Structure formats: structure tokens, C-alpha cells
Amino acid sequence: MSEIVLETRHVTRDYHVSGGLFRPEKVIHAVKDANFKLEKGKTLAIVGESGSGKSTLARILTLIDPATSGELLIEGQPVDITKGLSKEMRRKVQIIFQNPYGSLNPRQKIGDVLAEPLLINTSMPAAERREKAMQMLLKVGLGPEHFNRYPHMFSGGQRQRIAIARSLMLNPKLLVLDEPVSALDLSVQAQILNLLADLQDEFGLTYVFISHDLSVVRYIADEVMVMYLGEVVEYGTRAAVFDNPQHSYTKTLFAATPKADVESIKARLARKRAAA
Amino acid sequence: MALLEIKNLSVGFDTSVGLFMAVQGIDLTIDSREVLAIVGESGSGKSVAMLAVMGLLPNTATVTADKMTFEGRDLLTMSDSERRKIVGKDIAMIFQEPIASLNPCFTVGFQIMETLRQHTSLGKKQRHERAVELLRLVGINDAAERLSAYPHQMSGGQCQRVMIAIAIACNPKLLIADEPTTALDVTIQKQILDLLMKLQERHGMGLIMITHDMGVVAETADRVIVQYKGRKMEEADVLTLFENPKSNYTRALLSALPENATGDRLPTVADFHMEGSP
Numbered sequence: 001m002s003e004i005v006l007e008t009r010h011v012t013r014d015y016h017v018s019g020g021l022f023r024p025e026k027v028i029h030a031v032k033d034a035n036f037k038l039e040k041g042k043t044l045a046i047v048g049e050s051g052s053g054k055s056t057l058a059r060i061l062t063l064i065d066p067a068t069s070g071e072l073l074i075e076g077q078p079v080d081i082t083k084g085l086s087k088e089m090r091r092k093v094q095i096i097f098q099n100p101y102g103s104l105n106p107r108q109k110i111g112d113v114l115a116e117p118l119l120i121n122t123s124m125p126a127a128e129r130r131e132k133a134m135q136m137l138l139k140v141g142l143g144p145e146h147f148n149r150y151p152h153m154f155s156g157g158q159r160q161r162i163a164i165a166r167s168l169m170l171n172p173k174l175l176v177l178d179e180p181v182s183a184l185d186l187s188v189q190a191q192i193l194n195l196l197a198d199l200q201d202e203f204g205l206t207y208v209f210i211s212h213d214l215s216v217v218r219y220i221a222d223e224v225m226v227m228y229l230g231e232v233v234e235y236g237t238r239a240a241v242f243d244n245p246q247h248s249y250t251k252t253l254f255a256a257t258p259k260a261d262v263e264s265i266k267a268r269l270a271r272k273r274a275a276a
Numbered sequence: 277m278a279l280l281e282i283k284n285l286s287v288g289f290d291t292s293v294g295l296f297m298a299v300q301g302i303d304l305t306i307d308s309r310e311v312l313a314i315v316g317e318s319g320s321g322k323s324v325a326m327l328a329v330m331g332l333l334p335n336t337a338t339v340t341a342d343k344m345t346f347e348g349r350d351l352l353t354m355s356d357s358e359r360r361k362i363v364g365k366d367i368a369m370i371f372q373e374p375i376a377s378l379n380p381c382f383t384v385g386f387q388i389m390e391t392l393r394q395h396t397s398l399g400k401k402q403r404h405e406r407a408v409e410l411l412r413l414v415g416i417n418d419a420a421e422r423l424s425a426y427p428h429q430m431s432g433g434q435c436q437r438v439m440i441a442i443a444i445a446c447n448p449k450l451l452i453a454d455e456p457t458t459a460l461d462v463t464i465q466k467q468i469l470d471l472l473m474k475l476q477e478r479h480g481m482g483l484i485m486i487t488h489d490m491g492v493v494a495e496t497a498d499r500v501i502v503q504y505k506g507r508k509m510e511e512a513d514v515l516t517l518f519e520n521p522k523s524n525y526t527r528a529l530l531s532a533l534p535e536n537a538t539g540d541r542l543p544t545v546a547d548f549h550m551e552g553s554p
Contacts, residue, residue, distance in 0.1 A: 049461035049462070049463055049464070050432075050461055156318075185317040185318055185488055186317065186488060186489075186533065187317060187528065187529065187532045189532070189534075190532040190534075190542035191542075193534070193542055194541050194542055212461055212462055213462075213534075214462070215491070215533065215534040215535040216534050218534065218535065219534035219535070219542070220534075252463060253462060253463065255466075256462045256463045256465065256466035257491070258462075258465075258466075258469075258489070258491025258494060259491065259494060259495070260490045260491045260493070260494040260518065260530075260535065260536075261494075261518075261535075262515065262518050262519050264494060264495075265494050265514055265515055265518055266515065268494075268495065269515065275477070
């Protein structure tokens with residue numbers, strides 16, 4: 001069995017909504033008892049609609065927020081961010097956000113965007129940082145001429161490439177991708193998914209892929225976790241979840257996904273004719 | 277007679293580097309009771325073409341067409357005040373971002389009744405009754421109470437329902453939905469699409485669905501127009517398009533769907549030779 005990169009044991013997260021004068025304090029269980037193990041080089045997809053707690057879980061995995069209770073293990077080491085974090089640990093996990101327009105500083109040139117993680121986390125000299133940034137830029141399919149441009153000069157797909165490049169600057173082990181292709185056009189989405197697959201092979205990356213698009217999940221995931229109202233309602237290999245969903249919510253989700261195959265269109269048109 | 281008929285529509289924008297043609301020579305017709313989908317990526321000019329029909333483009337845009345008629349009336353030569361009588365009443369539009377397209381300063385009830393005040397002769401009480409009826413029609417519970425809610429108090433799906441309520445308030449003959457479900461979850465998307473199809477059927481509206489999602493096309497359209505860089509690539513009924521796409525671009529779009537992936541890699545549009553494609 002290969003190396004386990006990420007493991008959670010009974011991870012929960014509660015948010016306290018403070019009450020008013022006549023309103024009692026309320027506790028919202030955003031994540032309830034999440035358990036999973038993820039091997040090196042694999043992709044876990046987390047599926048759920050807004051409010052299902054998938055982004056909260058992503059924040060816990062990325063070491064941004066602490067879990068209320070439970071254990072988080074990265075490469076077998078328990079991590080508790082409330083007790084501080086080593087720089088080493090920080091470097092291991094990186095995140096890519098949904099909105100490539102909002103996650104880049106509009107006043108920073110792309111070369112500086114990419115070199116900044118090295119500036120903060122290493123003592124590398126400036127020339128070497130630039131060199132590394134340039135290499136990474138080429139790796140994600142952009143050109144040397146892009147190095148001195150600003151984010152507004154790029155399309156959505158290119159910006160997402162920049163965000164991916166930035167996240168890889170510190171050689172992370174684990175990449176958390178929060179809806180990385182939701183804001184992109186279909187053909188650009190395909191390019192980014194291909195890029196992610198290539199990078200995963202090359203660097204041996206482990207992905208946690210958050211999405212509400214089941215067709216993307218079916219394409220990219222090795223394992224699938226379905227969340228509903230903070231609870232993990234289904235967890236298993238891709239084949240198990242897609243071919244034989246157990247929970248009623250998973251079934252609802254599958255039923256709601258538009259089907260673009262010819263048989264479904266024929267069935268719909270037949271229904272329409274029958275109704276008319 | 278077609279409900280909306282457009283021949284050779286072009287839209288250009290004046291920019292600092294010269295004229296940019298967003299739409300180039302698009303033909304389009306739609307009959308009542310028909311669902312037409314316009315598919316394309318961002319920048320394909322699908323929204324701009326429909327905004328030209330609505331007369332909602334900024335001054336920098338130049339709209340030219342050989343013909344643009346709604347129920348036989350020429351939209352090109354019509355005065356602004358005449359057009360305002362049609363737009364919002366007989367032709368209505370739903371936009372992509374429901375939360376951004378509602379005014380945050382007014383209650384949803386006010387915004388629904390505003391349309392009714394503009395386009396109908398209903399009295400205040402009747403407008404209120406009609407607003408309640410509309411909210412109920414689009415599937416919002418406790419409609420009477422929700423009238424006094426502000427947009428920020430509702431979820432994205434509910435805001436989109438309110439937008440639909442405003443759009444259908446005057447029983448339009450043509451409804452243009454610009455990416456109506458793009459910002460929504462799949463389960464909510466399903467509800468909104470079902471609602472639109474139900475309303476379309478019940479009122480016998482013509483419905484134009486602008487989308488980049490082939491799944492949405494497959495679930496709703498009768499006929500499809502595929503647009504790329506301002507030009508029409510292909511027009512076909514929905515089954516033909518999916519079964520036997522003619523243009524390279526359509527084939528590229530369909531094969532970029534993750535569920536159609538055959539090998540390890542997804543084909544992208546760049547993998548298909550676009551030069552000289554119809």
C-alpha cells in the first residue's frame with residue numbers, strides 16, 4: 001500500500017452564531033465527523049451544494065481554519081494549527097480558488113506573483129527566484145512574454161493557470177482545488193483539467209478536488225465523497241459511488257445533473273410530444 | 277409568421293484600437309412555443325446579439341441588420357418610446373446573476389409591481405394580488421410574506437425565481453434567458469429549468485436559452501444555434517446536433533464534455549482545426 005498523504009479522523013467544525021438580546025446563541029455544525037484517507041498521487045473529489053460544508057472542510061485541510069475536534073494528519077504527522085505551524089508544514093499544502101479574477105493582486109506583475117511564495121518562505125536569492133518563476137510559467141503553458149504582465153491582461157483560463165503555477169512554487173504535496181474550473185468555459189475547462197492531470201503525474205501531487213459538477217468529478221476523481229448539510233453521506237471509489245449510489249441525496253444529485261447523451265434527448269422529446 | 281426574425285445582424289463596438297465586431301452576420305428566427313438555444317463560449321457574442329434585440333447596448337455599439345422584426349414590427353426603425361412598450365412586456369429577459377440584477381434597495385415585491393405599473397393598467401391592489409400570484413407561480417412559499425423581503429434575504433435560487441416572476445409578469449410572448457442557471461447548484465438548476473419549461477409550455481412563449489452548458493441545451497432546447505467568435509457555426513434541431521454535428525467547432529464542444537472523454541486526455545477546441553470550418 002502506498003503512502004497516505006492526508007488523513008482525517010472524526011473532524012468536525014462548529015460555527016457559533018452569537019445571539020442578540022432576545023435571541024439565544026446558535027451553533028451551526030458545518031462539518032460533522034469527516035473521516036477519510038488519501039494516498040499519494042490520488043484525487044479525492046468532494047461533492048455537495050452550497051452550504052454542504054465542503055469549503056469549510058477545504059479550509060481545515062488547507063490549515064487556514066482549525067477543526068473544532070478531531071485529528072488531521074498530513075504525511076502521517078498530526079497537525080494542530082492552534083498550536084502553531086512549522087514553515088515546512090505550511091509548504092506542503094496549497095489551495096487554488098474558484099475565482100481566478102479575485103485571487104490575484106491586480107497591481108502585481110505575474111513574475112512577482114509567482115516569486116512571492118519563495119520570497120516569503122525561502123532565503124533564495126532574487127535571480128534564482130526569477131529563474132524558478134519563469135520555469136513554472138512555462139510549465140503551466142504560458143510564455144516568457146507573460147512574465148511582466150498584470151493579471152487584467154489575461155483571460156480567465158490563463159489566470160487559473162497562473163494560480164496553479166503559484167500554488168506549485170513551493171513543491172507542495174497536497175493541492176486543494178476549490179471549484180477550479182467552475183468559472184471557465186467548456187473548452188478552457190478541458191485544457192485546465194488536462195494540465196492538472198499532467199502536473200499530478202509529473203510532481204506526484206495529491207489532489208482534493210471540490211466541485212458540484214458531477215461530470216467533471218467522474219472524469220478526474222479516484223475517490224468521491226458526497227457531503228450534505230455538513231455530513232458525509234457517501235464515500236467510496238469513483239466506480240462504487242457512480243455505479244451504485246447508496247444515499248438518497250447522491251441519487252437526487254445524479255438525477256439533477258443534465259444529461260447530454262442522445263438517448264436522454266430522445267426520451268425528453270418523446271415525453272414532450274406525448275404531453276402536447 | 278415568425279415571432280422574432282433577424283437577418284444578417286452585426287454588432288460592433290468602438291474601442292481605442294478601432295472597431296471590434298462582436299457579432300457578425302447572424303440570422304435567427306424563433307416561433308412562439310419554440311425553445312431555441314444559443315450556445316457558445318464567452319466572447320462568442322451570444323449575449324450581445326440578444327442585448328441588441330432588447331435595445332440594451334451602450335452608445336458605443338453600432339447595430340446593423342437587414343431585418344429585425346418582432347411579430348412583423350420593425351425593431352430597427354422603431355422609436356425608443358415604442359420599443360420601451362415592447363421590451364419588458366412582450367419581450368422579457370432573465371440575466372445570469374440574479375443577485376446582481378435585482379436592486380438591493382427595494383423589496384422584491386416593489387420590483388415585481390414596478391413592471392406591472394409600467395406596462396399594465398392594473399390598480400394598486402390588483403398589482404399586489406398579481407405579484408403574490410406570480411411568486412406562487414414560480415414556486416416561492418409564503419408568497420404574500422416574501423413580497424416584503426429584500427434580495428439579500430433570499431438565496432440565489434430564490435432571487436432567480438423572483439427574476440423569472442418579473443420577466444413573466446406581463447405574459448411575454450418571447451422570453452430570453454441569458455445563462456439563467458450558471459451561478460446555481462445542480463439541484464437548484466434542475467428546479468429552475470423545470471420551472472422555465474413548465475411556464476414556456478403553459479403560456480406558449482417563445483424561449484431563447486443562452487448558455488455555454490451542453491447539458492442545459494440537451495435538457496431544454498428544440499433547436500440550437502452554435503456561435504463562435506461572433507459567427508454562426510451551425511444551426512440544427514437538438515437531436516441532429518448531438519447525433520451528427522456538422523461543424524468542427526460543435527464537435528470540439530461536444531468532445532470537451534468530460535462525460536464524453538474517451539482517452540486519458542480531454543480534447544480541447546485547439547485540437548480541432550478551426551480554419552475554414554463552416
